[in-house]
Amino acid sequence: MEELKKRILAEGQNLGNGILKIDSLLNHQIDPMLMADIGREIAGRFSGQPITRILTAEISGIGPALMTGLALGVPVVYARKHRPITMKDPVYVESAPSHTKGSEVFLMVSPEFLSSDDCILIVDDFLATGKTIHALARIVRQAGAALVGVGCVVEKTFEGGRAFLADLETRVEALAIIEEMTDDAIIFAG
Numbered sequence: 001m002e003e004l005k006k007r008i009l010a011e012g013q014n015l016g017n018g019i020l021k022i023d024s025l026l027n028h029q030i031d032p033m034l035m036a037d038i039g040r041e042i043a044g045r046f047s048g049q050p051i052t053r054i055l056t057a058e059i060s061g062i063g064p065a066l067m068t069g070l071a072l073g074v075p076v077v078y079a080r081k082h083r084p085i086t087m088k089d090p091v092y093v094e095s096a097p098s099h100t101k102g103s104e105v106f107l108m109v110s111p112e113f114l115s116s117d118d119c120i121l122i123v124d125d126f127l128a129t130g131k132t133i134h135a136l137a138r139i140v141r142q143a144g145a146a147l148v149g150v151g152c153v154v155e156k157t158f159e160g161g162r163a164f165l166a167d168l169e170t171r172v173e174a175l176a177i178i179e180e181m182t183d184d185a186i187i188f189a190g
Contacts, residue, residue, distance in 0.1 A: 001041055001175040004153070005188055007034065014181045018128060018159055026125055026153065030063045038175060039067025042123060042151035045173045046072075049148045050119045053077055055140065057107055057124060057132050064153050065123040072121075077114060079107035079136060092142045096135035107135050109143075116144030127152040127174055130161030137168050154178065157189065 004025075013021040025031055042064065054076045056065035062078050069076035079094075080087070092109045114120070120140045124133055133150055140147045147170050155162065155174030158181075162172055177189040 001038070003034065003037065004176045007031075008154070008176055008178075009186060012186055014183065014186065018156060018181070020126075020154065020156065020178070020181060020186070022154070026063050027060045035063050035067045036070075038064050038153055039069075039071045041175055042068045042173065043071035046121055046149050046151065046171075049121065051121045051148055052118045053114065053145075054121050054123050055079065055109070055114070055136055056122065057081070057136060060125040061123060064125060064151075068121070068123050068151065075113075077109060079109050079139060081105050081107065083108055092139045094135035094138045094142075096132045097129075098132075107132070107139065109139050111143065114140070114143035114145055118143065118145040119148045120145050121148055122150045123152070124150075125153050127155040127161045127165075127172070128159040130159075130164035133161070134165060134168070137165075137170075149173065151175075156181070 007025055011024045015021050051074055054065045054069045056078050058078045058081055065076045087110050095104050095106050098105045122136050137147055149171040152174045155177045157179050179189045180187040
């Protein structure tokens with residue numbers, strides 16, 4: 001997606017240790033027009049799949065997931081990192097390390113929003129190590145639902161996430177694939 005790549009080059013910052021700051025696009029401020037394009041692009045890549053719900057992790061995954069859900073006409077469920085008092089037992093729970101927070105986070109989804117009848121598309125902002133997405137896939141498995149694919153806004157191939165997700169045996173799509181980040185450059189694949 002060329003517009004996304006242009007914006008990453010113009011506004012992205014390499015903070016070191018594999019962390020790409022794109023807060024002006026989707027991690028702090030959301031550009032709704034770009035996000036709508038992102039949602040349509042992810043939806044288009046999975047057209048024809050029997051998707052009944054989209055699953056993401058709070059908070060940065062919500063924007064692209066919501067716009068993909070809008071394009072597909074399906075609900076979006078986000079895994080919470082903090083359990084509200086309104087979330088009753090039982091709950092699907094998985095843990096994953098947070099690259100930007102430097103600690104383990106717990107992802108929780110209420111069973112009322114995921115069932116064995118669902119076909120789930122996972123949508124997230126980044127595919128880096130793949131550990132958050134893998135945790136979401138384990139929640140899909142706990143629910144007995146089918147995982148039909150993973151859509152990400154940005155993939156950083158040098159962190160090995162796609163290989164880490166190989167055991168899921170599902171299609172993985174990324175809109176902007178970064179092969180390398182140096183102090184002076186962000187280098188996209190192909």
